[in-house]
Amino acid sequence: VSAETGSDAHHVHPRHRLNETIHAPVRFSIVAALAGADQAEFSFVRDAVEVSDSVLSKQVATLESAGIVKVKKGYVGKRPRTWLSLTKFGRQAFQDHLAALRDIAGAEYRDDSLHA
Amino acid sequence: MRPLTPEEARDHLSAASGLATTSGKAALNGAIPTAVAGVLAGTVTFAYPVFASVSAPAAAIGLTVLILWLGALLPWQYRRTRVTQRGWSVRYGASFGFTMVLYPAGIIGWSTSSSPSVPVFATYCVLVALPMVLTAIRMATRTARL
Numbered sequence: 001v002s003a004e005t006g007s008d009a010h011h012v013h014p015r016h017r018l019n020e021t022i023h024a025p026v027r028f029s030i031v032a033a034l035a036g037a038d039q040a041e042f043s044f045v046r047d048a049v050e051v052s053d054s055v056l057s058k059q060v061a062t063l064e065s066a067g068i069v070k071v072k073k074g075y076v077g078k079r080p081r082t083w084l085s086l087t088k089f090g091r092q093a094f095q096d097h098l099a100a101l102r103d104i105a106g107a108e109y110r111d112d113s114l115h116a
Numbered sequence: 117m118r119p120l121t122p123e124e125a126r127d128h129l130s131a132a133s134g135l136a137t138t139s140g141k142a143a144l145n146g147a148i149p150t151a152v153a154g155v156l157a158g159t160v161t162f163a164y165p166v167f168a169s170v171s172a173p174a175a176a177i178g179l180t181v182l183i184l185w186l187g188a189l190l191p192w193q194y195r196r197t198r199v200t201q202r203g204w205s206v207r208y209g210a211s212f213g214f215t216m217v218l219y220p221a222g223i224i225g226w227s228t229s230s231s232p233s234v235p236v237f238a239t240y241c242v243l244v245a246l247p248m249v250l251t252a253i254r255m256a257t258r259t260a261r262l
Contacts, residue, residue: 015119015120018120028128028131028132029131029135032131032132032135033135035132035135035202036135036201036202037199037200037201037202038194038200038201038202038203038204038205039194039199039200040198040199040200041198043198044198044199048135049135074195076195076196081195098129098132101120101125101128101129102125104120104121104122104125105122105125105126105129106122
């Protein structure tokens with residue numbers, strides 16, 4: 001029992017493992033939308049996240065500068081297109097962020113069982 | 117950073133789950149051209165003896181054009197779709213590679229050895245199509261998960 005107590009005393013709360021860049025609501029949604037895809041068009045992400053072009057541009061720029069999202073510009077026919085994708089680092093950062101969220105969500109179950 | 121309650125954390129996880137699932141349309145965008153490419157490769161392999169009996173050089177040119185076209189299909193489709201399912205290009209590339217090994221091998225085998233019976237050759241042609249068709253089914257039925 002004392003060993004467990006000692007371990008709990010040194011346990012770092014999962015909130016410290018949350019990624020601050022990803023944690024912002026719009027950025028979290030952008031990264032989540034990209035997590036299931038190889039790549040997605042700018043307009044697809046905009047529609048999925050339900051934000052304006054300017055808001056998405058700004059948040060994507062933040063994610064790009066943090067190395068989480070990769071932005072690729074090109075053309076399909078004569079139309080300019082922008083594709084977004086998660087970098088390898090971004091995918092890992094998002095997985096770590098989700099793991100922290102799962103730990104926080106799970107803490108309530110433990111608390112409930114204690115208070116029951 | 118503001119502390120997150122377990123309830124909020126669950127909401128975040130739930131939202132992420134919903135957003136990360138690429139649409140059925142996106143899955144079909146990958147699955148359909150993959151299946152078409154596989155079936156086309158199998159059909160052309162089966163039809164090759166007929167074409168070759170008419171004009172062997174024309175059949176060879178036709179085969180080369182088809183291989184190049186199938187190879188170009190991936191980047192074209194990849195750029196055209198709004199969202200590509202995670203792992204699509206890897207799966208397409210791997211199944212395309214398998215089919216492209218079997219496809220010329222069958223034709224070379226048919227040309228150099230004594231002609232196999234129609235059922236045997238037809239079975240081989242199904243094998244040619246199989247990697248891409250199975251990949252297409254997997255693409256269409258498996259949704260992306262976090």
